[in-house]
Amino acid sequence: MEALGGGMRSERLAIVCSDQNRSGVDIGAKAEMHVLVRAAADGGAVVLLNSTDLDELVSASDRVLVFFQGRVCAELSGPHLTVRNMLESMNTGAMPAAA
Numbered sequence: 001m002e003a004l005g006g007g008m009r010s011e012r013l014a015i016v017c018s019d020q021n022r023s024g025v026d027i028g029a030k031a032e033m034h035v036l037v038r039a040a041a042d043g044g045a046v047v048l049l050n051s052t053d054l055d056e057l058v059s060a061s062d063r064v065l066v067f068f069q070g071r072v073c074a075e076l077s078g079p080h081l082t083v084r085n086m087l088e089s090m091n092t093g094a095m096p097a098a099a
Helices: 027-042 054-060 083-092
Strands: 002-004 007-009 015-018 046-049 063-068 071-077
Touching: 015 027, 027 046, 027 054, 046 054, 054 083, 063 083, 071 083
Parallel strands: 015 046
Antiparallel strands: 002 007, 063 071
């Protein structure tokens, strides 16, 4: 609850989590899952997607946090959200030079 001008306003927060264990899912079902996750995000839900499929992360995400040795080493979004930049951060523990 948040105080606004003397009144109270409540907001609902929806969180959708998707783990990377989708290797046995057929392509059509995987595409449908992406549509549902995108619709949830577009509807205001917070979506946490965990995947080792970097192409999937680029296509399904607005922003990616890259971890290196248990810490966030890079935050990539927009034109900086590329497989190349994710790989560079994953291997060096630093933000890519281009980002």
